Amino acid sequence: xxxxxxxxxxxxxxxxxxxxxxxxxxxxxxxxxxxxxxxxxxxxxxxxxxxxxxxxxxxxxxxxxxxxxxxxxxxxxxxxxxxxxxxxxxxxxxxxxxxxxxxxxxxxxxxxxxxxxxxxxxxxxxxxxxxxxxxxxxxxxxxxxxxxxxxxxxxxxxxxxxxxxxxxxxxxxxxxxxxxxxxxxxxxxxxxxxxxxxxxxxxxxxxxxxxxxxxxxxxxxxxxxxxxxxxxxxxxxxxxxxxxxxxxxxxxxxxxxxxxxxxxxxxxxxxxxxxxxxxxxxxxxxxxxxxxxxxxxxxxxxxxxxxxxxxxxxxxxxxxxxxxxxxxxxxxxxxxxxxxxxxxxxxxxxxxxxxxxxxxxxxxxxxxxxxxxxxxxxxxxxxxxxxxxxxxxxxxxxxxxxxxxxxxxxxxxxxxxxxxxxxxxxxxxxxxxxxxxxxxxxxxxxxxxxxxxxxxxxxxxxxxxxxxxxxxxxxxxxxxxxxxxxxxxxxxxxxxxxxxxxxxxxxxxxxxxxxxxxxxxxxxxxxxxxxxxxxxxxxxxxxxxxxxxxxxxxxxxxxxxxxxxxxxxxxxxxxxx
Amino acid sequence: xxxxxxxxxxxxxxxxxxxxxxxxxxxxxxxxxxxxxxxxxxxxxxxxxxxxxxxxxxxxxxxxxxxxxxxxxxxxxxxxxxxxxxxxxxxxxxxxxxxxxxxxxxxxxxxxxxxxxxxxxxxxxxxxxxxxxxxxxxxxxxxxxxxxxxxxxxxxxxxxxxxxxxxxxxxxxxxxxxxxxxxxxxxxxxxxxxxxxxxxxxxxxxxxxxxxxxxxxxxxxxxxxxxxxxxxxxxxxxxxxxxxxxxxxxxxxxxxxxxxxxxxxx
Ligand SMILES: Nc1ncnc2c1ncn2[C@@H]1O[C@H](COP(=O)(O)OP(=O)(O)OP(=O)(O)O)[C@@H](O)[C@H]1O
Ligand SMILES: [Mg+2]
Numbered sequence: 001x002x003x004x005x006x007x008x009x010x011x012x013x014x015x016x017x018x019x020x021x022x023x024x025x026x027x028x029x030x031x032x033x034x035x036x037x038x039x040x041x042x043x044x045x046x047x048x049x050x051x052x053x054x055x056x057x058x059x060x061x062x063x064x065x066x067x068x069x070x071x072x073x074x075x076x077x078x079x080x081x082x083x084x085x086x087x088x089x090x091x092x093x094x095x096x097x098x099x100x101x102x103x104x105x106x107x108x109x110x111x112x113x114x115x116x117x118x119x120x121x122x123x124x125x126x127x128x129x130x131x132x133x134x135x136x137x138x139x140x141x142x143x144x145x146x147x148x149x150x151x152x153x154x155x156x157x158x159x160x161x162x163x164x165x166x167x168x169x170x171x172x173x174x175x176x177x178x179x180x181x182x183x184x185x186x187x188x189x190x191x192x193x194x195x196x197x198x199x200x201x202x203x204x205x206x207x208x209x210x211x212x213x214x215x216x217x218x219x220x221x222x223x224x225x226x227x228x229x230x231x232x233x234x235x236x237x238x239x240x241x242x243x244x245x246x247x248x249x250x251x252x253x254x255x256x257x258x259x260x261x262x263x264x265x266x267x268x269x270x271x272x273x274x275x276x277x278x279x280x281x282x283x284x285x286x287x288x289x290x291x292x293x294x295x296x297x298x299x300x301x302x303x304x305x306x307x308x309x310x311x312x313x314x315x316x317x318x319x320x321x322x323x324x325x326x327x328x329x330x331x332x333x334x335x336x337x338x339x340x341x342x343x344x345x346x347x348x349x350x351x352x353x354x355x356x357x358x359x360x361x362x363x364x365x366x367x368x369x370x371x372x373x374x375x376x377x378x379x380x381x382x383x384x385x386x387x388x389x390x391x392x393x394x395x396x397x398x399x400x401x402x403x404x405x406x407x408x409x410x411x412x413x414x415x416x417x418x419x420x421x422x423x424x425x426x427x428x429x430x431x432x433x434x435x436x437x438x439x440x441x442x443x444x445x446x447x448x449x450x451x452x453x454x455x456x457x458x459x460x461x462x463x464x465x466x467x468x469x470x471x472x473x474x475x476x477x478x479x480x481x482x483x484x485x486x487x488x489x490x491x492x493x494x495x496x497x498x499x500x501x502x503x504x505x506x507x508x509x510x511x512x513x514x515x516x517x518x519x520x521x522x523x524x525x526x527x528x529x530x531x532x533x534x535x536x537x538x539x540x541x542x543x544x545x546x547x548x549x550x551x552x553x554x555x556x557x558x559x560x561x562x563x564x565x566x567x568x569x570x571x572x573x574x575x576x577x
Numbered sequence: 578x579x580x581x582x583x584x585x586x587x588x589x590x591x592x593x594x595x596x597x598x599x600x601x602x603x604x605x606x607x608x609x610x611x612x613x614x615x616x617x618x619x620x621x622x623x624x625x626x627x628x629x630x631x632x633x634x635x636x637x638x639x640x641x642x643x644x645x646x647x648x649x650x651x652x653x654x655x656x657x658x659x660x661x662x663x664x665x666x667x668x669x670x671x672x673x674x675x676x677x678x679x680x681x682x683x684x685x686x687x688x689x690x691x692x693x694x695x696x697x698x699x700x701x702x703x704x705x706x707x708x709x710x711x712x713x714x715x716x717x718x719x720x721x722x723x724x725x726x727x728x729x730x731x732x733x734x735x736x737x738x739x740x741x742x743x744x745x746x747x748x749x750x751x752x753x754x755x756x757x758x759x760x761x762x763x764x765x766x767x768x769x770x771x772x773x774x775x776x777x778x779x780x781x782x783x784x785x786x787x788x789x790x791x792x793x794x795x796x797x798x799x800x801x802x803x804x805x806x807x808x809x810x811x812x813x814x815x816x817x818x819x820x821x822x823x824x825x826x827x828x829x830x831x832x833x834x835x836x837x838x839x840x841x842x843x
Contacts, residue, residue, distance in 0.1 A: 021833035120840035
């Protein structure tokens with residue numbers, strides 16, 4: 001590829017959603033894609049990287065023309081997908097020389113691509129355009145390797161070099177062994193040995209994998225052997241980025257350490273200083289413990305707290321910030337026919353005659369019966385009898401940045417809640433917006449941001465604006481409390497929508513299943529009271545846990561958090577149509 | 578003879594994907610009300626047609642909708658020159674003359690409409706015609722079949738428990754790739770290789786179910802695409818108009834499905 005330092009870079013972000021959908025379509029791969037940023041020396045990573053099932057993609061690939069960028073990102077993601085689908089466990093480096101390591105990686109690249117093309121022959125056209133290496137000039141190791149890579153995907157391309165030809169026959173003659181990744185190790189080792197004996201210079205520190213769509217192949221090797229100097233620093237930056245991420249998650253609690261105290265909560269728990277004011281006396285709820293298949297009575301304590309107040313302008317402007325979404329929603333509300341009038345038949349009075357009723361009058365007359373005088377039809381606005389409670393998770397993990405980097409998850413939740421509120425306001429359904437977080441079983445905080453009876457006005461917006469992330473997610477307790485409040489609504493249908501960032505967790509629970517099973521139990525019991533609970537997950541990896549808690553029909557995972565603002569009100573409209 | 582118009586004289590093509598034919602036979606022998614569950618376009622309608630033909634019973638189909646009233650099912654009085662005449666609705670016709678009545682997409686009907694089937698679907702097997710003051714005992718050959726698409730994520734639209742629990746159910750999933758290939762070949766008259774490729778495309782679109790798509794491509798969509806191919810439309814174009822465009826308006830997902838279609842092609 002022609003890599004000109006002067007061409008403007010094309011960022012990856014606009015392509016992410018479609019390409020991750022593509023991997024799902026091809027292989028049901030839900031590989032998390034993470035941005036890989038420049039390291040401390042501000043060297044931009046030049047290739048993708050795969051580690052432990054994650055795909056790290058540079059924010060932009062330098063030196064790629066705009067018209068090639070879409071194709072390159074696609075080729076890169078599918079190549080990464082092929083590795084995730086077909087590459088086996090990491091290779092041990094053992095006694096391999098650096099050049100052999102590079103060749104084993106190269107053969108492995110070709111092997112996984114060919115396995116992918118067995119199912120999807122069309123992928124050839126995704127990858128082949130990037131293989132442009134030609135012979136000529138003084139032979140050097142990187143040049144020969146790029147030519148070999150080309151010969152392996154484009155066997156009809158005539159390359160005069162004997163080593164390239166040998167590699168091509170070794171590769172294609174061994175096609176029966178492609179299924180095993182030992183194949184790459186053997187053939188790559190052989191070819192690397194040959195290349196080493198040609199005494200061509202090869203500098204592992206500066207070597208960059210070609211063509212540009214291929215990842216740096218670090219993820220193929222057991223030790224964190226850096227393929228190049230750049231790789232090394234990039235690897236460091238990657239490590240720190242991951243550690244930062246992991247810090248925010250509480251699921252690393254030392255396994256097996258049972259921190260739970262026994263016995264019901266006492267009424268005098270030690271409240272940390274500086275806590276928000278209580279809005280109502282605490283309520284005690286039981287919690288389901290699957291290990292004893294019983295509820296522990298009076299186990300958790302939910303405290304309603306007075307929400308803070310902030311400048312509502314941020315929230316009020318959510319609609320302007322998401323103008324396209326807001327417009328689409330307004331159209332959907334109209335199209336949902338919520339406000340659409342309904343024809344009422346058999347009315348005593350109305351603006352037109354009801355033909356069926358008139359016929360019946362005639363029928364009755366003929367049969368000498370007293371006719372039913374209700375022969376009119378009228379139009380009436382459809383009465384919806386629905387109460388909805390939107391419950392927001394505001395635990396610490398909602399402080400994580402959205403993958404697009406600009407805002408925390410909570411800001412997206414807030415925008416989504418604002419759009420949701422605007423839509424429901426238009427429809428006229430009764431709704432409430434509440435939030436929760438927890439700090440151990442004796443301290444589940446619950447905030448009523450907008451109540452059923454309140455209008456969605458500046459006060460509600462100011463409360464919504466005041467939300468800040470912190471503490472943990474004891475979902476079941478919040479559901480019980482929200483469910484109790486919703487149950488008091490006398491409407492025909494009651495819907496509880498929960499937005500949560502991944503798995504429930506709390507500081508005093510080591511067993512990750514416990515809170516999941518508890519939430520599941522609550523969902524069952526609310527369903528029995530005629531309350532439908534629907535879960536929306538913000539963590540793409542949390543599908544299984546979400547399905548376990550809410551059931552497959554009543555849960556969904558947002559593939560990109562940014563889309564929550566779009567999805568949430570839409571989902572409500574679908575659910576309540 | 579009544580219901581002659583509803584008799585199926587030629588065998589509707591149906592490719593069995595499990596033991597559903599035997600199960601339905603047994604349920605019919607017991608005159609048990611049946612519920613066919615499954616995503617749209619998975620062959621439910623075709624299956625009842627086939628069973629009605631096998632069993633030699635007339636098939637009365639009613640597509641349910643929101644504005645449907647009980648009279649639309651049961652019947653009403655109409656006027657004629659001589660006075661009033663009662664007209665049996667489709668359900669009553671099937672009940673009287675021993676047909677199979679298929680209520681398609683029953684969840685679309687309002688719940689006060691669906692309750693008219695309750696006395697028919699328990700041991701009473703009668704249909705009260707209130708307006709007429711008549712109690713119609715079901716013909717011994719009568720059977721009620723409903724279809725129900727559980728994919729609907731609408732909490733407001735669901736069957737009442739008391740309705741649901743009157744039925745035995747057969748589940749229709751997507752057929753295995755081989756079976757689906759055969760179905761597409763037969764229905765559209767395309768070479769097996771084309772059909773197989775369409776099925777591969779469908780499988781990748783179904784992978785996206787729950788990840789942006791509400792449903793993957795149905796067998797019906799594949800048959801549509803294949804019929805276009807049989808009339809000379811290029812495969813990619815046929816897939817575009819029969820599959821990609823109808824299935825989603827989301828540009829990113831369209832791109833992903835299109836790319837998967839290109840990946841399947843040689
Ligand atoms: N098992 C099958 N055998 C033969 N044809 C099938 C089969 N499954 C699907 N088809 C094809 O798919 C088309 C759609 O099937 P059908 O109309 O029976 O779907 P359905 O399940 O009733 O859908 P809906 O819920 O939308 O009514 C049929 O016309 C037929 O071409
Ligand atoms: Mg690679």
